[in-house]
Amino acid sequence: MSDLSTAAADLIVLTLPDGNTREVPAGTLARDVVGSIGARLLSASVAVAVDGEVVDLMTPLRKSGAFVVITDKDPRALEVLRHSGAHILATAVRRLRPDAAIGFGPAIDDGFYYDFDVEKPFTPDDLAAFEAEMRKVVAEKYAFVREEVSLEEARARFAGDPLKMERLADFEGSDEVISVYTDGPFVDLCRGPHVPDTSYLKHFKLLSIAGAYWRGDVKRQMLQRIYATAFWKKDELETHLHQLEEAKKRDHRVLGKSLDLFFFSPVSPGAAFWTERGTVIVNELQAYLRDLQRDGYQEIRTPLLYNKSLWETSGHWGKYRENMFLVLDNETGEHDMSLKPMNCPSHYVMYASKKHSYRELPLRFNTYDVLHRNEVTGALSGLTRVRQFQQDDCHIFLMESQIADEVRQLVQFILSYYRTFGLTATLKFATRPATRIGSDDMWDQAEAALRGALEATGLPYELKEGDGAFYGPKIDFDVHDSIGRAWQLGTIQLDYAAPERFDLSYTGEDNSAHRPVIIHRAVSGSFERFTAILIEHFAGAFPVWLAPEQIRVIPIADDYRETCEALVARFRAKGLRATVDARNETLNYRVRDGEMQKVPYMAVVGKREAEESTVALRVRHTGKKQEILSVDAFEARVLDEVRTRALTPMPVAATTTEEASA
RNA sequence: GCUGACGUAGCUCAAUUGGCAGAGCACCUGAUUUGUAAUCAGGCGGUUACCGGUUCGAUUCCGGUCGUCAGCUCCA
Numbered sequence: 001m002s003d004l005s006t007a008a009a010d011l012i013v014l015t016l017p018d019g020n021t022r023e024v025p026a027g028t029l030a031r032d033v034v035g036s037i038g039a040r041l042l043s044a045s046v047a048v049a050v051d052g053e054v055v056d057l058m059t060p061l062r063k064s065g066a067f068v069v070i071t072d073k074d075p076r077a078l079e080v081l082r083h084s085g086a087h088i089l090a091t092a093v094r095r096l097r098p099d100a101a102i103g104f105g106p107a108i109d110d111g112f113y114y115d116f117d118v119e120k121p122f123t124p125d126d127l128a129a130f131e132a133e134m135r136k137v138v139a140e141k142y143a144f145v146r147e148e149v150s151l152e153e154a155r156a157r158f159a160g161d162p163l164k165m166e167r168l169a170d171f172e173g174s175d176e177v178i179s180v181y182t183d184g185p186f187v188d189l190c191r192g193p194h195v196p197d198t199s200y201l202k203h204f205k206l207l208s209i210a211g212a213y214w215r216g217d218v219k220r221q222m223l224q225r226i227y228a229t230a231f232w233k234k235d236e237l238e239t240h241l242h243q244l245e246e247a248k249k250r251d252h253r254v255l256g257k258s259l260d261l262f263f264f265s266p267v268s269p270g271a272a273f274w275t276e277r278g279t280v281i282v283n284e285l286q287a288y289l290r291d292l293q294r295d296g297y298q299e300i301r302t303p304l305l306y307n308k309s310l311w312e313t314s315g316h317w318g319k320y321r322e323n324m325f326l327v328l329d330n331e332t333g334e335h336d337m338s339l340k341p342m343n344c345p346s347h348y349v350m351y352a353s354k355k356h357s358y359r360e361l362p363l364r365f366n367t368y369d370v371l372h373r374n375e376v377t378g379a380l381s382g383l384t385r386v387r388q389f390q391q392d393d394c395h396i397f398l399m400e401s402q403i404a405d406e407v408r409q410l411v412q413f414i415l416s417y418y419r420t421f422g423l424t425a426t427l428k429f430a431t432r433p434a435t436r437i438g439s440d441d442m443w444d445q446a447e448a449a450l451r452g453a454l455e456a457t458g459l460p461y462e463l464k465e466g467d468g469a470f471y472g473p474k475i476d477f478d479v480h481d482s483i484g485r486a487w488q489l490g491t492i493q494l495d496y497a498a499p500e501r502f503d504l505s506y507t508g509e510d511n512s513a514h515r516p517v518i519i520h521r522a523v524s525g526s527f528e529r530f531t532a533i534l535i536e537h538f539a540g541a542f543p544v545w546l547a548p549e550q551i552r553v554i555p556i557a558d559d560y561r562e563t564c565e566a567l568v569a570r571f572r573a574k575g576l577r578a579t580v581d582a583r584n585e586t587l588n589y590r591v592r593d594g595e596m597q598k599v600p601y602m603a604v605v606g607k608r609e610a611e612e613s614t615v616a617l618r619v620r621h622t623g624k625k626q627e628i629l630s631v632d633a634f635e636a637r638v639l640d641e642v643r644t645r646a647l648t649p650m651p652v653a654a655t656t657t658e659e660a661s662a
Numbered sequence: 663g664c665u666g667a668c669g670u671a672g673c674u675c676a677a678u679u680g681g682c683a684g685a686g687c688a689c690c691u692g693a694u695u696u697g698u699a700a701u702c703a704g705g706c707g708g709u710u711a712c713c714g715g716u717u718c719g720a721u722u723c724c725g726g727u728c729g730u731c732a733g734c735u736c737c738a
Binding site: 121122123124207208209210211212213216217218222223224225227253257258264265266269323342371373375376377378379380381384385386389391393487488489491522524525526528529530554556557558559584585586587588589590591592593594595596602604606607608616618623624626 | 663664665666667673694695696697698699700701711728729730731732733734735736737738
């Protein structure tokens with residue numbers, strides 16, 4: 001206590017956003033400072049920030065700095081609310097299940113969760129009961145009371161909570177302040193900040209239960225995690241829940257079924273069966289990449305199955321064998337062959353099969369070969385996580401002096417590919433990890449080359465210090481899907497290790513052997529995952545160049561059937577994917593079917609159109625608006641859109657993609 | 663792999679406390695010939711994922727296997 005009283009004698013200076021200052025004794029509660037600015041502001045306030053650090057209203061302020069009052073309009077306030085929501089959840093759970101040991105309960109991007117250690121796992125019924133109990137806790141309006149305690153005091157308070165005791169052990173020998181928060185019957189070890197009392201949590205919903213390892217460690221016990229979300233306003237919560245529903249509708253697994261693109265069968269878990277329609281999409285993507293890589297790249301094909309000597313050289317046999325599908329070799333009676341999980345080693349073999357001159361570099365091998373990785377069953381998920389997939393893989397062999405130019409070119413290549421689909425990516429730059437190979441000079445040069453290329457793009461990037469591969473730094477490209485998930489698709493990795501392991505060389509200008517450097521490059525990650533993202537991004541309404549069925553010609557009555565069939569034959573002769581729907585159904589029925597199948601163009605032909613060589617064009621998702629145009633003009637328009645890989649016809653739903661990820 | 667939930671017709675889903683397994687859509691047949699989001703009538707379709715157990719009787723209860731989903735872990 002004597003510490004506090006001497007501290008109180010000191011004054012601190014708080015600078016408000018408008019430039020005014022408040023001089024208060026150190027230890028003054030944030031709430032009192034806010035109150036001195038205005039009573040209304042105090043009632044609207046949730047927390048405050050001092051020099052950007054968010055603390056709650058009950059925190060004694062000890063240092064001078066920029067002082068900002070956080071109201072519910074500030075995004076940081078939502079984080080505070082959700083974190084408090086986690087405590088309220090734990091309060092409710094503890095009331096109904098006093099045996100529950102408490103783990104961690106943080107705010108996350110879309111809400112919050114809390115982990116509990118319980119004998120009997122929670123059920124969906126429990127979830128409903130917890131939510132009802134939370135409403136009681138909210139109604140009881142318990143203040144969140146902050147206390148700062150000594151390690152001994154904290155241990156005394158959490159003696160019955162083994163998980164908290166373990167957390168407290170981390171504070172041993174640290175001078176970090178230990179704070180606890182109490183709301184009514186519940187006490188938690190917590191840094192804060194929190195809303196002033198439980199009544200602030202008005203609009204929330206418990207969403208799901210899942211297992212989660214204590215401290216993320218597979219070797220530790222599995223806790224029961226409850227996921228939930230909360231918002232300041234009712235309509236925000238409803239909008240969020242609505243978006244979750246909408247996201248489900250554009251889930252690639254749902255659309256894959258309804259649009260008949262692919263399916264999975266228990267006879268080959270984790271490997272897609274692509275239907276004719278789905279195959280069209282994959283083939284178009286591959287054709288586009290081939291087109292882009294016609295010059296400067298060498299497309300190659302290498303075996304799928306290898307004996308272990310290759311994997312021993314590459315290092316996979318030691319480090320990656322668990323993820324490889326091993327195959328019995330009848331000669332040896334051992335499982336000493338494997339399907340390839342990556343292309344790299346086979347490309348090194350290809351490179352090593354000849355002598356290379358510096359004049360050939362950079363030498364770019366690209367491939368679309370099939371890869372197999374034996375993922376654990378729990379990891380499989382639709383097309384985004386599979387056991388068999390194709391990468392648009394490329395390995396570039398080059399001299400160190402060529403790295404900067406090459407990387408700059410690759411970044412542009414990858415970004416412009418994404419742009420074709422209207423996708424935006426965020427870039428991450430991963431630098432040298434603690435355990436690594438190669439000299440510091442080499443890393444300096446490699447990182448400088450990558451960084452220079454990144455900065456040349458003018459795009460923002462996230463620096464992931466120490467997150468690089470052991471063999472070199474890398475740039476990763478994250479693309480966001482409609483449900484807000486970020487998928488790592490593209491990657492550019494510098495590799496100084498593989499050339500050593502495989503003893504690769506080229507003959508330099510000086511007529512002696514030199515080590516090349518290798519760049520690993522992928523653009524779409526895998527065709528499977530990329531297709532999944534495109535399905536969700538476009539909500540199944542593909543631009544015409546990707547659409548499995550581009551034109552559906554519909555005769556109004558049987559009399560125009562032959563005219564329609566002739567039109568389809570004409571379109572198909574031009575390479576367009578056209579079909580005729582002359583089924584014995586009403587026009588309404590067939591139009592509806594075309595809309596639901598998300599066919600970009602429906603060309604309706606009746607008496608007028610048949611006589612005048614026109615079509616009544618219905619553009620996907622534009623309702624009754626229709627255009628009458630000549631067959632020639634229509635054909636030219638579609639051909640042009642296909643040729644330019646235009647994003648047309650723009651799906652109405654695409655606008656919601658941006659909102660969903662925002 | 664781990665925790666939990668789930669698995670019924672091609673698809674989406676029903677089926678009281680264990681008592682003959684249903685509907686809509688799709689598909690097939692017929693009528694209808696349609697001017698822009700579901701014409702009418704009839705019909706076909708199931709070893710209730712698989713294996714075993716309890717029971718007079720199992721879609722229902724129990725165990726196992728496989729698969730799917732939500733996460734954890736991992737990852738293109």
